[in-house]
Amino acid sequence: MAYRKVEHYDAEITNELANNYHSILQSLGEDPEREGLVKTPERVAKAMQFLTQGYSQDPVAILNSAKFTAPKSEIVIVKDIELYSLCEHHMLPFIGKAHVAYIPNGYITGLSKIARVVDVFSRRLQVQERLTMQIMNAIEEALQPLGVAVVVEANHMCMMMRGVEKQNSLTTTSTFCGAFENEVTRNEFLRLLQMK
Ligand SMILES: Nc1nc2c(ncn2[C@@H]2O[C@H](COP(=O)(O)OP(=O)(O)OP(=O)(O)O)[C@@H](O)[C@H]2O)c(=O)[nH]1
Numbered sequence: 001m002a003y004r005k006v007e008h009y010d011a012e013i014t015n016e017l018a019n020n021y022h023s024i025l026q027s028l029g030e031d032p033e034r035e036g037l038v039k040t041p042e043r044v045a046k047a048m049q050f051l052t053q054g055y056s057q058d059p060v061a062i063l064n065s066a067k068f069t070a071p072k073s074e075i076v077i078v079k080d081i082e083l084y085s086l087c088e089h090h091m092l093p094f095i096g097k098a099h100v101a102y103i104p105n106g107y108i109t110g111l112s113k114i115a116r117v118v119d120v121f122s123r124r125l126q127v128q129e130r131l132t133m134q135i136m137n138a139i140e141e142a143l144q145p146l147g148v149a150v151v152v153e154a155n156h157m158c159m160m161m162r163g164v165e166k167q168n169s170l171t172t173t174s175t176f177c178g179a180f181e182n183e184v185t186r187n188e189f190l191r192l193l194q195m196k
């Protein structure tokens with residue numbers, strides 16, 4: 001059986017983006033008609049739609065799609081969720097990990113849904129601070145837990161490949177609400193994050 005990729009891209013948007021990328025290649029001094037580049041505008045058009053698909057996804061609906069009742073209230077942590085996002089200033093990747101915790105207040109969600117929510121907000125043009133906050137707000141809205149904590153660590157290609165050209169700087173952002181505003185609970189979360 002022939003290999004067939006299963007992809008869903010809007011034909012009109014793909015076409016419009018591809019025309020623009022064709023012009024961009026010309027502006028960069030390239031020949032968009034040379035063999036290796038003939039399909040590049042269409043490939044980039046699809047890649048960019050993939051990398052920004054989060055705009056059309058509803059994070060709260062994702063969390064609610066596997067919402068279960070839970071009587072006990074212990075910290076739930078999903079850590080080391082890898083993320084790939086695009087900085088909104090340069091549209092270059094920033095790559096890192098999210099660590100997400102919440103304390104249920106009667107409801108839990110499927111663990112994979114937490115990682116999916118990280119993807120939804122990562123697949124948009126972002127700044128790391130807003131990404132961190134949006135993950136927290138979605139969990140808060142969907143589950144109304146006793147608290148939510150989100151830490152994101154990332155390397156920004158715009159600081160590595162160009163600009164200030166720093167190869168080892170790691171940006172950490174965090175946001176806490178509810179019970180995690182309490183120092184004891186927050187420290188417990190930070191301690192659990194350090195456990196390997
Ligand atoms: N706060 C924040 N800043 C970011 C993020 N991603 C990129 N930036 C920064 O956005 C800033 C944009 O600054 P500008 O001076 O307008 O752009 P620029 O001339 O390209 O700046 P340089 O990167 O310093 O060369 C830069 O300092 C980037 O490092 C992010 O997620 N959060």
Ligand SMILES: [Zn+2]
Pocket residue numbers: 087088089090091092156158159
């Ligand atoms: Zn940037």
